[in-house]
Amino acid sequence: MPNPPDYSWSVQAQQPVDYQVSMVQGLLDPSNSSLARACGADGVRKVRCLVVVDDVVDELYGDRFRDYFGAWNIEAAWQPAPGDETAKTLEQAVAITEAMSAMGILRRTEKVIAIGGGVVMDVVGLAASLYRRGIPYVRIPTTLIGQVDAGVGVKTGVNHGHHKNRLGSYCAPTTTLIDTEFLRTVEPRHINNGMAEIIKMALVKDADLFELLEIAMPVVDAGMMADRNPLSIEIIARAIAGMLSELEPNLWESVLERSVDYGHTFSPSLELRADPPLLHGEAVGVDMAICVALAHNRGMLSKEDTDRALRLMCAAGLPVTDAVFTAELVSEALRDAVKHRDGMQRIPLTTGIGSVRFVNDLTDDEIERGLDFVSQWAAEHREETA
Template sequence: MSIPTVNPTPTSITAAFDLPKPPGVSWRVRSQQVVDYEVSMTRGLLSTSNSTFAHACGADGKRRTRCLVVVDDAVEQLYGERLRAYFSAWRIAHNWRVVPGDENTKQLDTALGLVDDMSSMGILRRAEKIVAIGGGVVLDVVGMTASLYRRGIPYIRVPTTLIGQVDAGIGVKTGINHGQHKNRLGTYCAPETALIDPEFLRTVDRRHINNGLAEIIKMALIKDSQLFDLLEATVASIDPETLADCGPAGGEILSRSIAGMLDELEPNLWEKVLERAVDYGHTFSPSLELRADPPLLHGEAVAVDMAICVALARNRGLLSEQDADRALTLMNAAGLPLTHPVFTAELLERALEDAVKHRDGYQRMPLTAGIGSAVFVNDITADELRAALSFVAHRDHRAADSDVLESAR
């Protein structure tokens, strides 16, 4: 049976496809992206008898698998040999890339270098993975690169620092710095899994332990008063060994911090809601972190920011005099700075202006409303910032004088 053909004239084609008058025709596309990743705490991750790491890499010890392994230079020095032995035991062929673990690494050139590594390796888009092992810097850069390469390939995080294990290594944010702005370029890209082994903390120096304690204190101040009490009782004994041993106190500090952070992140992974309690201590600190010379670690800058926030809450009557003193005393006891010469009133004002842009036109600034809870404010003034700066400076000088007297005794 023949099917007749119609050869419409140009006039009829034009008529058939004329756009309708306003408002025209529109299509709405709706889709949901399931986010499903696991954060696991395990001991002895690098023991060849522990299959956790191998299985995360897609290995079963029988067939050969491949990964691109990106480690920071400290990890290479401390654990390079053990890592290679583990991969060999589980038949994981690996391309190995070492990057510096300092903030200067968080640049586009580093990400592009990792892209070249993936291209030269010929990494498969779904079956093979990138493994990021180290502190927050390497985790951020690898995560961003993984999200961009072929629009996303799977990666695994193995945080080896305290701040990585309780903060940078367990969320979905990635980022690199640009110009004078921290994490100005970034994406949301969940790892397949984050593997946390407290044993890594045994080789972390005391300054970097204190660095991670800042983020733990943050969670205590805005969410968990019991964690704050535990920190007050144990801060003098917290060190690399006690955290690595993961005894009752150390284990609870780590688990409460991680659970609290994930509880805050999970309902708002893509930051559709810009009022985020976990932004406490992160309003002014990005500006300080990139300007301080000598450089400050992330947690040190966060601590200086938190001290200002404590003073703001105290001056507004949101935090009692006693609790403000407890908060500042805990930060000081954790070896964290409360002030910094770069932190001027002018810098605070500029940093707040930049935060307003980041938070879509509002300050949305979290302040403690009593230890263990937070409220958001949008009306912080320049005069309040100056008063807070003065309060913390006076408190810091008083603490320094007390330390001098105690040493003299």
């Protein structure tokens, strides 16, 4: 008998991505329609949404959000959620999907509003991507790290086991609304936390931003970052613009050499193991410090720029060393990063402030020398690192 014919089909499709990131002043003023429009409200017909809000933010701003929604005839189902790193779990994402189900949210015309820091942004985004295989959601980041990093891209995720963001998805919000006024009530440590991601963007992409940070750092605090003064607005806007310009051509990470991974090669392992615990930006700071040392030891970064980079991190209140950050941990973290980066190191290192080059030949000996360099530098500048 003749062989049966072969059957094969080729399927090709493209998924459009279109979302808006906007800096908005007076977001909770009922005369400001930005949030209402993001919810699909016109103030006349009733619309519904599910609000997932960091429980601390709920205490601070919950009444103002409720008043705003009432003024625009928005019926909001309210779901407070923990915003600390221990709550960044699959179980928490599932709990949010259950709130969606209990509300009976419509799949396309009703939205989830995520209000809080980076943890809430990531967990709600994952839940939105999972529920009925995707429903629209809006981000309102209220921390500095949320406003310049977690709130502006399309990545979502939760921690799993001993791994940072091991489970996740790509799920763009419909809108991200950024009001720096929320920063006024952010604790100093969390301002420092967000500064790490801004320093990252300065080191890999924007030397002018780095110089602005050197000028601003002595006066940076929650009030300064909340005020819409020219310096703070330019710092935040440049960080967001730089991040988006790097992400937009590569939203789905088809290209694994990503300059925005600077400071994120070794920090995921450190962040989940540090004792006492570190915030995300603090772990990134320790990671960036060794990357600065590695670049310096390879002759890619001058001594002057090496000192400037480490001094800026310290001025921002970021650690540059940690007792858990040993050569063994760094090497283990690098092995895991190689798996994440499809078999290659793809480590971004600075070639002068504002530019990077990717390396794939980092050795254990270099790691040891990099750690020694940072430890010696920190010892010589003990007052700055205290």
